[in-house]
Amino acid sequence: MIEIENLSFKYKNGKQILNNINFTIRDGEVISIIGNNGVGKSTFLKIISGILKPTKGNVKIDNIDAYQRKNMELIRKKVGIVFQNPDNQILFNNVYDDVEFALKNLNLDNSDKRIKEALNMVGMAEYINEDTFKLSLGQKQRVNIASCLAIQPKYLMLDEPTTMIDSYGKLQIYDIIKKLKENNQTIVFITNNINEILFSDRIMVLEEGKIKQVFSKEEIFDDISLLEKNNIYIPDFLRLIILLNRSGLNIKIKDYSVEELSNSILKEIRK
Secondary structure, X not given: OEEEEEEEEXXXXXXXXXXXXXXXXXXXXXXXXEOOOOOOHHHHHHHHOOXXXXXXXXXXXXXXXXXOHHHHHHHHHHEEEEOOOHHHOOOOOEHHHHHHHHHHHOOOOOHHHHHHHHHHHOOOHHHOOOEHHHOOHHHHHHHHHHHHHHHOOOEEEEEOOOOOOOHHHHHHHHHHHHHHHHOOOXXXXXXXXXXXXXXXXXXXXXXXXXXXXXXXXXXXXXOOHHHHOOOOOOOHHHHHHHHHHHOOOOOOOOOOOHHHHHHHHHHHHOO
């Protein structure tokens, strides 16, 4: 469990970006953090990951103080983070070397086994000896996710991981997230993408450095304006589900592709 207590953050130029955040992330949850640009979403994730230290307040990860120097290596083993731009995390010219780097930094054993298992989890096993500069952005992002998974973190932070990736690459990453969720991986997303929001158990809205609202995925179907008020694009298929449910059908959002959704609707109609 991650416990965020009275968390505030101010940059050196005096700009207050987060103000008195209190929040708990339970084990096995998938959380989406949404909000406009500049409200502190990425800063929040970096603080949880131990990259930044809060100006005030504290973060406890499994009851461990995240900012005591003696705990830094342990926190890095517990929390993995993937950023928006895949190129920013690729450090080496070879896929194997890139995934291995994090393991060496944390003095983790069984590197070869961990690397192969992690690349297999993200569908990149065949690229284990490939040059990273030859990869697409989507493939690079999957290598970055593999680098995190090789550490076997309890918590995975994803900072808009599909923003720069094409539609095909997005679907591949969604498949990875589905599998991780099935295995009870705790995931925190920064996203304004409805597909990613619908993976979540809870959605946190940040506004002006504060938590404006927290709601569940199920609540979206009672009040779609929860997303509209936060400038989230609502696709027609989601509006259709809401209308059908209000008409007496019972369609659950557990499948994310249009094809799977269509099959769910047809199955329900035929009952």
